[in-house]
Amino acid sequence: MMKVLVMDGVAEEGLAPLRQQQDIEVVIGEKMTEDQLVEVIGEYDALIVRSATKVTSRVVEAAKKLKVVGRAGVGVDNIDRNACTNKGIVVVNAPDGNTIAAAEHTMAMMLGLARKIPAACGKLKNGCWDKKSFLGVELRGKTLGIIGLGRIGSAVAKRAQAMEMQIIAYDPYISEEHARKMAIEIVTLPELYKRADFITVHMPKTKETYHMINKEAFEQMKEGVRIINCARGGIVDEAALYEYMVAGKVAGAALDVFETEPCTDSPLLQLDNFIATPHLGASTQEAQINVAVDVAEEIIAALRGDLVKNAVNMPSMSPKLLAKIRPFLDLAEKLGKFQAQMLNGRIEKVEVVYSGELARYDVNPLTTILLKGLLDPILQENVNFVNATLVARNRGITVVQTTTENGEDYNNLIKVNVYTDKGKRMLAGTLFQGNDMRIVNIDGFRINAATTGHMLVVPHIDKPGIVGKVGTIVGDKEINIAGMQVGRVELGGTAIMVMMVDNIVPECALEEMVKIDGVLEVKMVSL
Ligand SMILES: NC(=O)C1=CN([C@@H]2O[C@H](COP(=O)(O)OP(=O)(O)OC[C@H]3O[C@@H](n4cnc5c(N)ncnc54)[C@H](O)[C@@H]3O)[C@@H](O)[C@H]2O)C=CC1
Numbered sequence: 001m002m003k004v005l006v007m008d009g010v011a012e013e014g015l016a017p018l019r020q021q022q023d024i025e026v027v028i029g030e031k032m033t034e035d036q037l038v039e040v041i042g043e044y045d046a047l048i049v050r051s052a053t054k055v056t057s058r059v060v061e062a063a064k065k066l067k068v069v070g071r072a073g074v075g076v077d078n079i080d081r082n083a084c085t086n087k088g089i090v091v092v093n094a095p096d097g098n099t100i101a102a103a104e105h106t107m108a109m110m111l112g113l114a115r116k117i118p119a120a121c122g123k124l125k126n127g128c129w130d131k132k133s134f135l136g137v138e139l140r141g142k143t144l145g146i147i148g149l150g151r152i153g154s155a156v157a158k159r160a161q162a163m164e165m166q167i168i169a170y171d172p173y174i175s176e177e178h179a180r181k182m183a184i185e186i187v188t189l190p191e192l193y194k195r196a197d198f199i200t201v202h203m204p205k206t207k208e209t210y211h212m213i214n215k216e217a218f219e220q221m222k223e224g225v226r227i228i229n230c231a232r233g234g235i236v237d238e239a240a241l242y243e244y245m246v247a248g249k250v251a252g253a254a255l256d257v258f259e260t261e262p263c264t265d266s267p268l269l270q271l272d273n274f275i276a277t278p279h280l281g282a283s284t285q286e287a288q289i290n291v292a293v294d295v296a297e298e299i300i301a302a303l304r305g306d307l308v309k310n311a312v313n314m315p316s317m318s319p320k321l322l323a324k325i326r327p328f329l330d331l332a333e334k335l336g337k338f339q340a341q342m343l344n345g346r347i348e349k350v351e352v353v354y355s356g357e358l359a360r361y362d363v364n365p366l367t368t369i370l371l372k373g374l375l376d377p378i379l380q381e382n383v384n385f386v387n388a389t390l391v392a393r394n395r396g397i398t399v400v401q402t403t404t405e406n407g408e409d410y411n412n413l414i415k416v417n418v419y420t421d422k423g424k425r426m427l428a429g430t431l432f433q434g435n436d437m438r439i440v441n442i443d444g445f446r447i448n449a450a451t452t453g454h455m456l457v458v459p460h461i462d463k464p465g466i467v468g469k470v471g472t473i474v475g476d477k478e479i480n481i482a483g484m485q486v487g488r489v490e491l492g493g494t495a496i497m498v499m500m501v502d503n504i505v506p507e508c509a510l511e512e513m514v515k516i517d518g519v520l521e522v523k524m525v526s527l
């Protein structure tokens, strides 16, 4: 039975996909300290969190069978991704389910600021009918500066356009063309500061974005600007914000997120023109169900060893790309696994060439899974789709990946050259129609071998009697031969024999075979 620990009040309705699995037990956890989590995490195969639980390196170190950490939401800054990656633990998030909730919360903040609703409401509830203090401004005709034009930034833009605002945006990773299609003008950051009446931030907290809205930024802004942060605490420097609000340059600010959460004692909370919500951006019934369902499905996929759509620490891919390359993923892994059993010496370099139709796809996931197939059988540590590239890099293995339209007589071909301190080994495989996977070349010898079961691979001198002698040894061990392929370049030169056998041939028999005159090497490969 696999166990999933669910923290932070993830929506119960969304956990239905997990509860439907016969072999998965769902445990709803109460709020825990780091020490408490460290104590229990060893029991769990998967952990689901929102933003409250911190998945620190200590927690990750204490995990014994954890395969996946799921974030029911977007931001994964509460999860130590490097620690997870090093340990081969997949980190998944649910990036789409709360976009609208966060965008609507941003609009609510903007309208709340423009019309001073929270302060007016507070005063009225205290028995004071005060109309004079709450003269607001309209959004129509105002310029909204959006920093970070991703999912939420774009959804905010669309809603603000409906309110007849003019949108300008800064996002160094979004093309102007993309913005133009949404009728958004891309500007530099200084220009955005200079022109915007309202500024809203929608990017992740990174080294680059931490305290991005600081004194220098406030200095460049318009008199009377209003600031909104429904993204991550720390993007806005709260001390600087307080200073510029008190000085009157900033007419109002609304924060849903704070540098330290929970936050109940900030001086900002004393200001009438400051609106605060306790990280509620994603807190709608709809969003919570959406993200819980999404993350539950990802957790199931990860626990079953299937590919996940929204992994943040391994190559993830669109469903469209996945459908196209899924059969090639199996082939790539098999080629890696095959090579692992053929090698002599320490791996120095892996060269993968993708040809034919494969040249049209993003082949990074194929290389990753090929490395997993290659390194997992060789190394002591657990190598998986998450950490395979990192493991290769940490071991000083150079990985080179190229694509070419020229498929060398095949519609598609994956060729893997592995260089060790003892030489080079080449292997190539293809997918024929109907996803029929075949090994088509070993060290330059053309063959046509299946990619399942056990096989003896025997490079030898092309002369009579060798196949018979190898077959006799296999027969003496009462092992059935299921099929055979021989590849040679020229008569009397070197050749390769691939003998399909029903069981693993024992080491002592392999040693006997190597002694046959003309046999150069014997490798037992199981796929
Ligand atoms: N308050 C809440 O409850 C919620 C907060 N969030 C947070 O909102 C933020 C945005 O989420 P999404 O739109 O889904 O993410 P996204 O990944 O779709 O968009 C982020 C955008 O920020 C841009 N960006 C990155 N670095 C930048 C920089 N230095 N300057 C300007 N732009 C930069 C990226 O190019 C990207 O377009 C995240 O931090 C997320 O954690 C998301 C949901 C709910």
Ligand SMILES: O=C(O)CCC(=O)C(=O)O
Residues within 6 Å of the ligand: 050, 051, 072, 073, 074, 075, 076, 098, 279, 280, 281, 282, 283
């Ligand atoms: O789960 C939550 O309430 C917060 C959501 C959030 O901040 C995010 O998705 O990045």
